[in-house]
Amino acid sequence: MITNDLFLRACRGESVERVPVWYMRQAGRYDPDYRKIKEKYTLLEICKQPELAAEVTLMPIHKLGVDAAILYSDIMNPVASIGIDFDIVKDVGPVIHNPIRSASDIERLKPIDVEKDLSHVLDTIKILERELTVPLISFAGAPFTLASYLIEGRPSKSYIRTKALMYSDPNVWHNLMGKLADMAATYLRAHIQSGAKAVQLFDSWVGSLAPHDFKQFVLPHVESIFASLSDLDVPKIYFPGVSSGELLPHLTSLQSDVIGLDWRVSVSEGRRRTGGKFAVQGNLDPYVLTAPSEVIHEHARRILDEGMQEPGFIFNLGHGLFPEASLEKLKELTEFVHTYSENKISAGVTS
Numbered sequence: 001m002i003t004n005d006l007f008l009r010a011c012r013g014e015s016v017e018r019v020p021v022w023y024m025r026q027a028g029r030y031d032p033d034y035r036k037i038k039e040k041y042t043l044l045e046i047c048k049q050p051e052l053a054a055e056v057t058l059m060p061i062h063k064l065g066v067d068a069a070i071l072y073s074d075i076m077n078p079v080a081s082i083g084i085d086f087d088i089v090k091d092v093g094p095v096i097h098n099p100i101r102s103a104s105d106i107e108r109l110k111p112i113d114v115e116k117d118l119s120h121v122l123d124t125i126k127i128l129e130r131e132l133t134v135p136l137i138s139f140a141g142a143p144f145t146l147a148s149y150l151i152e153g154r155p156s157k158s159y160i161r162t163k164a165l166m167y168s169d170p171n172v173w174h175n176l177m178g179k180l181a182d183m184a185a186t187y188l189r190a191h192i193q194s195g196a197k198a199v200q201l202f203d204s205w206v207g208s209l210a211p212h213d214f215k216q217f218v219l220p221h222v223e224s225i226f227a228s229l230s231d232l233d234v235p236k237i238y239f240p241g242v243s244s245g246e247l248l249p250h251l252t253s254l255q256s257d258v259i260g261l262d263w264r265v266s267v268s269e270g271r272r273r274t275g276g277k278f279a280v281q282g283n284l285d286p287y288v289l290t291a292p293s294e295v296i297h298e299h300a301r302r303i304l305d306e307g308m309q310e311p312g313f314i315f316n317l318g319h320g321l322f323p324e325a326s327l328e329k330l331k332e333l334t335e336f337v338h339t340y341s342e343n344k345i346s347a348g349v350t351s
């Protein structure tokens with residue numbers, strides 16, 4: 001049963017007693033206990049064992065004291081169901097054995113079958129619904145970010161093949177994006193129906209596009225995902241990933257509740273660019289965590305001071321945690337965010 005709903009209230013722009021905090025990639029390799037589990041099982045093997053996947057999801061809740069859990073999974077998880085054969089390779093990331101290179105590759109993609117192929121994910125969510133006292137965030141990869149893996153075949157810095165398809169063959173591109181949008185919407189709907197209390201759409205690499213290309217080639221598909229989930233009353237988060245500051249003014253049409261910011265745009269500026277329409281989540285540069293505690297707290301204080309100027313703020317990083325991060329420093333940061341914001345709110349300094 002949820003006893004701490006600060007995160008859900010902040011997503012809805014309601015007032016809170018203290019600022020909620022969670023971290024993207026909070027279940028991961030910075031934690032020695034997670035590394036021990038990874039000596040025995042791969043990421044996909046963990047995901048296929050609901051009890052174990054639930055345990056890994058719960059680890060940062062107990063260790064860090066964060067206000068939300070994020071399902072242990074990966075954005076690649078559902079693509080096997082549409083006919084993509086992949087592995088997550090150590091120190092590389094997702095590697096696709098049958099990358100998408102032609103219109104006929106896209107024609108061959110099947111609709112997702114969550115019940116048949118991904119029941120283990122729904123089972124993990126059901127276990128977590130029983131065990132968690134904080135809300136569970138589930139997630140999916142957004143069409144552009146997923147397409148970048150499916151087309152390149154592995155992580156890329158330039159997205160050369162992805163952009164080649166996008167610019168050269170817009171009809172084929174939109175066909176692929178439409179299929180990936182349908183997949184994400186169907187997958188997230190099943191998660192919500194199984195007990196997820198919020199969903200986040202990860203568009204980690206869409207900031208590589210110019211705003212006019214984003215509007216033409218990507219935005220309609222992101223819009224369609226949130227529109228198709230609009231009957232489900234759970235907070236929805238769009239994270240447009242790294243270097244997405246120039247895209248922010250184009251997001252106001254989305255039927256989402258929260259926008260995730262990376263660290264290149266301040267929280268106030270992020271709010272301004274999105275017309276004050278959304279709650280905001282972010283945005284500490286994860287690599288600030290390599291600094292001494294006083295420096296980390298100084299950065300967190302600046303973010304909190306801006307975030308707390310308006311209701312609807314969730315503290316997070318601007319991107320995922322990295323393996324070298326320190327569990328101790330993360331715990332301290334979580335405590336700092338809680339204490340600092342609670343004192344400030346109870347002193348009536350802010351809303």
Ligand code: CP3
Pocket residue numbers: 023024025026027028029038042043070071072073074075076088090091092093094139145155202204319320
């Ligand atoms: O946030 C969490 O704690 C939940 C778990 C989670 C994972 N992947 C587990 C994972 C989440 C939310 C993701 C999302 C994801 N996966 C994204 C979007 C977020 C982002 O970082 O931009 C992306 C782009 C992926 C694709 C992916 N998966 C990459 C690029 C990699 C390699 C990264 C690396 O540093 O090796 C993965 C593997 C992966 N997914 C790991 C974890 C914990 C690390 C390797 C492992 O433990 O097996």
